[in-house]
Amino acid sequence: xxxxxxxxxxxxxxxxxxxxxxxxxxxxxxxxxxxxxxxxxxxxxxxxxxxxxxxxxxxxxxxxxxxxxxxxxxxxxxxxxxxxxxxxxxxxxxxxxxxxxxxxxxxxxxxxxxxxxxxxxxxxxxxxxxxxxxxxxxxxxxxxxxxxxxxxxxxxxxxxxxxxxxxxxxxxxxxxxxxxxxxxxxxxxxxxxxxxxxxxxxxxxxxxxxxxxxxxxxxxxxxxxxxxxx
Amino acid sequence: xxxxxxxxxxxxxxxxxxxxxxxxxxxxxxxxxxxxxxxxxxxxxxxxxxxxxxxxxxxxxxxxxxxxxxxxxxxxxxxxxxxxxxxxxxxxxxxxxxxxxxxxxxxxxxxxxxxxxxxxxxxxxxxxxxxxxxxxxxxxxxxxxxxxxxxxxxxxxxxxxxxxxxxxxxxxxxxxxxxxxxxxxxxxxxxxxxxxxxxxxxxxxxxxxxxxxxxxxxxxxxxxxxxxxx
DNA sequence: CCTTGTACGATTGTCTGACAATCCGACGCC
DNA sequence: GGCGTCGGATTGTCAGACAATCGTACAAGG
Numbered sequence: 001x002x003x004x005x006x007x008x009x010x011x012x013x014x015x016x017x018x019x020x021x022x023x024x025x026x027x028x029x030x031x032x033x034x035x036x037x038x039x040x041x042x043x044x045x046x047x048x049x050x051x052x053x054x055x056x057x058x059x060x061x062x063x064x065x066x067x068x069x070x071x072x073x074x075x076x077x078x079x080x081x082x083x084x085x086x087x088x089x090x091x092x093x094x095x096x097x098x099x100x101x102x103x104x105x106x107x108x109x110x111x112x113x114x115x116x117x118x119x120x121x122x123x124x125x126x127x128x129x130x131x132x133x134x135x136x137x138x139x140x141x142x143x144x145x146x147x148x149x150x151x152x153x154x155x156x157x158x159x160x161x162x163x164x165x166x167x168x169x170x171x172x173x174x175x176x177x178x179x180x181x182x183x184x185x186x187x188x189x190x191x192x193x194x195x196x197x198x199x200x201x202x203x204x205x206x207x208x209x210x211x212x213x214x215x216x217x218x219x220x221x222x223x224x225x226x227x228x229x230x
Numbered sequence: 231x232x233x234x235x236x237x238x239x240x241x242x243x244x245x246x247x248x249x250x251x252x253x254x255x256x257x258x259x260x261x262x263x264x265x266x267x268x269x270x271x272x273x274x275x276x277x278x279x280x281x282x283x284x285x286x287x288x289x290x291x292x293x294x295x296x297x298x299x300x301x302x303x304x305x306x307x308x309x310x311x312x313x314x315x316x317x318x319x320x321x322x323x324x325x326x327x328x329x330x331x332x333x334x335x336x337x338x339x340x341x342x343x344x345x346x347x348x349x350x351x352x353x354x355x356x357x358x359x360x361x362x363x364x365x366x367x368x369x370x371x372x373x374x375x376x377x378x379x380x381x382x383x384x385x386x387x388x389x390x391x392x393x394x395x396x397x398x399x400x401x402x403x404x405x406x407x408x409x410x411x412x413x414x415x416x417x418x419x420x421x422x423x424x425x426x427x428x429x430x431x432x433x434x435x436x437x438x439x440x441x442x443x444x445x446x447x448x449x450x451x452x453x454x455x456x457x458x459x460x
Numbered sequence: 461c462c463t464t465g466t467a468c469g470a471t472t473g474t475c476t477g478a479c480a481a482t483c484c485g486a487c488g489c490c
Numbered sequence: 491g492g493c494g495t496c497g498g499a500t501t502g503t504c505a506g507a508c509a510a511t512c513g514t515a516c517a518a519g520g
Contacts, residue, residue, distance in 0.1 A: 013473070058288060
């Protein structure tokens with residue numbers, strides 16, 4: 001009888017909030033790659049205990065945004081080109097797997113792909129913030145992986161994208177051609193709706209390779225400027 | 231000149247050892263699914279501080295072997311059939327992706343598939359412990375995923391496997407037909423070496439479906455016996 | 461009978477403070 | 491240049507404390 005099924009209350013622990021704040025700071029580029037995240041300094045700055053900071057740092061490390069070296073502390077992850085390539089091939093595997101199940105997937109999942117594209121196009125036209133654009137963009141790719149029907153694969157893809165989110169943020173801050181991006185995804189979905197799986201796979205592969213190249217150049221620029229003005 | 235590249239020294243923190251011990255206890259079936267893992271009790275039992283236990287529990291939760299409910303503590307994960315199905319479809323995606331890249335993969339990766347098969351066959355004949363058999367078996371599947379060439383996909387597959395390791399252990403303890411298993415994998419690799427990717431894909435799909443069915447029945451048996459003698 | 465309010469023990473989440481182990485860099489010595 | 495040593499900084503781990511929250515039992519009230 002009672003129809004309160006949809007009600008959820010997200011309760012937030014201190015650790016969650018600390019992790020969220022740190023995540024934001026990292027993704028907004030407020031701290032450079034390689035910066036050490038000292039426990040005591042963070043604890044004093046944020047007004048929480050060191051153990052709380054430790055737990056939050058463990059979360060970030062698990063997400064790949066930071067790296068822990070035993071007895072040497074946690075540092076903001078430095079993305080090397082190999083890691084970017086690795087993540088991109090992994091994403092390609094997952095998204096292509098979803099794409100190939102286009103016809104077997106739930107209609108709801110297919111529709112959420114189209115919906116994500118609409119949101120992205122809308123965000124691109126009403127010049128939203130880079131962060132919002134990135135989020136909208138990524139939700140398209142997440143929707144592709146969701147076509148596999150496996151919630152865990154979706155989570156895995158999300159953790160992969162989290163790892164390169166830093167590089168993605170850089171790219172999106174540099175690049176202003178969101179319109180081209182929208183066009184690429186629109187073409188992808190049109191091919192899918194037309195039933196041309198092979199064509200869509202080619203389009204997606206091309207898109208991902210392009211994205212990888214963009215990230216690599218963005219990283220290269222960052223590391224060069226970092227070395228010139230240390 | 232210096233050829234000490236291969237030397238590594240494994241750092242063992244207390245947290246690691248606690249997590250390892252708990253993992254072993256869970257996988258050996260020493261604690262039933264759903265059992266609460268109380269921090270104070272564990273701390274006293276293992277002679278370490280509560281904070282250390284907390285960190286170790288966070289590791290297990292991240293691995294999926296345990297589940298945390300806020301303010302209610304950590305419990306040994308109860309595998310429901312949906313979760314098993316989800317993990318199995320995810321594994322199928324990853325392993326099929328590796329399999330389809332058989333020809334493009336490194337020869338070293340192909341060879342490690344064959345090597346894993348040899349180890350498994352050897353373990354099956356010299357009746358090794360169930361735990362060793364499971365490990366050898368899983369390393370075959372890990373080698374398949376490694377064919378994708380992405381280290382991260384390998385890690386993801388491993389975390390997926392960890393989640394159902396509990397059910398796998400149950401299956402391997404019940405089942406005694408390791409010879410059949412060896413035969414199935416041997417057929418798979420022969421198809422691959424013969425270049426018959428489609429045949430290999432069918433064989434692998436069939437094998438994974440069979441494994442899923444086994445796990446589901448094992449889980450069903452466990453839950454029934456659990457309810458009859460609570 | 462069913463609902464509401466309350467008291468209590470158990471457990472978690474977080475804080476404080478402490479200390480040994482480890483790492484890093486500098487300094488002095490051979 | 492290589493080697494031992496010292497000191498500061500930081501982490502890893504520990505012990506103890508307390509409020510917040512949960513589960514349950516129990517009393518009160520319609």
